[in-house]
Amino acid sequence: MDFLPVFMNLKGEKCLIVGGGKVAVRKASVLLQAGAMVRIVAPQLNESFDLPTGSEHIAECFQASHLDGMALVIAATDDAIVNEQVSREAKQRNIPVNVVDNPNLCTFIMPAILDRSPLLVAFSTGGASPVLARLLRGKLETLIPQAYGRLVAFAERFRDTVKQRIAVPSQRRIFWEDVLDGAVAEKVFSGDEHTAEAMLLDLLEHPKAQADGEVYLVGAGPGDPDLLTFRALRLMQKADVVLYDNLVSESILDMTRRDAQRIFVGKRRGNHTLPQEEINDLLVRLAKEGKRVLRLKGGDPFIFGRGGEEIEKLAEHKINFQVVPGITAASGVSTYAGIPLTHRDHAQSCIFVTGHLKDGTMELDWDLLARPKQTIVVYMGLHGLAILCSQLVSHGLPATTPIAIIQQGTTQNQRAICGTLVTLPQDPNVAQLQAPTLIIVGGVVSLREKLAWFKPSASLL
Numbered sequence: 001m002d003f004l005p006v007f008m009n010l011k012g013e014k015c016l017i018v019g020g021g022k023v024a025v026r027k028a029s030v031l032l033q034a035g036a037m038v039r040i041v042a043p044q045l046n047e048s049f050d051l052p053t054g055s056e057h058i059a060e061c062f063q064a065s066h067l068d069g070m071a072l073v074i075a076a077t078d079d080a081i082v083n084e085q086v087s088r089e090a091k092q093r094n095i096p097v098n099v100v101d102n103p104n105l106c107t108f109i110m111p112a113i114l115d116r117s118p119l120l121v122a123f124s125t126g127g128a129s130p131v132l133a134r135l136l137r138g139k140l141e142t143l144i145p146q147a148y149g150r151l152v153a154f155a156e157r158f159r160d161t162v163k164q165r166i167a168v169p170s171q172r173r174i175f176w177e178d179v180l181d182g183a184v185a186e187k188v189f190s191g192d193e194h195t196a197e198a199m200l201l202d203l204l205e206h207p208k209a210q211a212d213g214e215v216y217l218v219g220a221g222p223g224d225p226d227l228l229t230f231r232a233l234r235l236m237q238k239a240d241v242v243l244y245d246n247l248v249s250e251s252i253l254d255m256t257r258r259d260a261q262r263i264f265v266g267k268r269r270g271n272h273t274l275p276q277e278e279i280n281d282l283l284v285r286l287a288k289e290g291k292r293v294l295r296l297k298g299g300d301p302f303i304f305g306r307g308g309e310e311i312e313k314l315a316e317h318k319i320n321f322q323v324v325p326g327i328t329a330a331s332g333v334s335t336y337a338g339i340p341l342t343h344r345d346h347a348q349s350c351i352f353v354t355g356h357l358k359d360g361t362m363e364l365d366w367d368l369l370a371r372p373k374q375t376i377v378v379y380m381g382l383h384g385l386a387i388l389c390s391q392l393v394s395h396g397l398p399a400t401t402p403i404a405i406i407q408q409g410t411t412q413n414q415r416a417i418c419g420t421l422v423t424l425p426q427d428p429n430v431a432q433l434q435a436p437t438l439i440i441v442g443g444v445v446s447l448r449e450k451l452a453w454f455k456p457s458a459s460l461l
């Protein structure tokens, strides 16, 4: 270890920054956040930066006397001689000193900071590569929820109570692990500290032989794993059991915990591997066994996803659950196809419908759909394509209205076929498309010619 990481209490302490440029101002802000009293010494401040609120500026050249009474000093000038002088004088007085970008002149170095106060994570490469430290911090940003600070503060509130109640340290540790990594923590993250508190107190009164199960109903987006949310990823890595269907891509499934049990509850058109009722019951049963159950759904769970039905049952059984929105196909697929769903010249509104056939017909409000300046997105519409197009025309949309059908959008298998309400149903290529496919109707489709930016391998076939 080249450096010992410590966290300094600088509240109310005087700290000196030497230099008046961008870096000096940035360092001053960090020190102010830690509650320090900051004095900036520089003949002049770079005029494009405001003096950070709470700091004072002394318009002088650095002299050793500026160090009097200082708890810490940072030199951030572009003058090597001044930086060296600050370092020397500070060392003589045993004042911790940092010279920006010059580890040899430092007695301490500044880490990259991930701030979830009161939780703090500091990253350092010992001055070797600050950029790498920042990159690493970025990676952890995605894994540590913003709400972690709230969780730490929550835990602190109950620290003494728990200590009194559970005297044996090893039992206390188990209790806290359960709270901080379980349903109570999830309640805090979702902003419901009131219930979290009740659950924690209940757990103290009646320690459980087995942890409470819970269900995470998570939207996995349209296919590209990069479109997952931070929260989705975190819960995917936490769950003991994963229920998924065929809208969830293999590469996304690979991101769930390695040792999690995976259950395919697939849904193929007209061939449900498990009827919806049984999926609902299975979620309840697994959660009652104390498991953390991830119900992973394509796109967004609340958009043509039956997410509502699945959690209704959970609510009836008073099982803890949370729902994580995902990027729905309409949004993800259109974007990757270069089709903005709204555009001032083409569409002021956008409507999502399901084109699922019932007894060979589509029960849709055609008058509502066949309106000018509106984009229509049809989920599950491939098999009804011909009906859709002819109905729209007979209800008043021009036969030349552009339409696109896109297969497996956002993935390397994305393919789009464009045409008009008259030509597309006749296009022989449509029969080659592989599910899932999404249909987009409206003037915005014409923009694809200019805006298609995503070039997956399938489009080059």
Ligand code: SAH
Pocket: 222, 223, 247, 297, 298, 299, 300, 301, 302, 303, 304, 305, 327, 328, 329, 330, 333, 378, 379, 380, 381, 406, 407, 408, 409, 410, 411, 436, 437, 438, 439
């Ligand atoms: N909850 C999902 C939709 C489920 S319905 C969501 O919010 O996206 C299933 C339909 O979604 C498919 O029939 C198809 O029309 C559409 N779909 C989902 N992912 C798709 C993709 N990657 N490309 C094209 N269509 C997709």
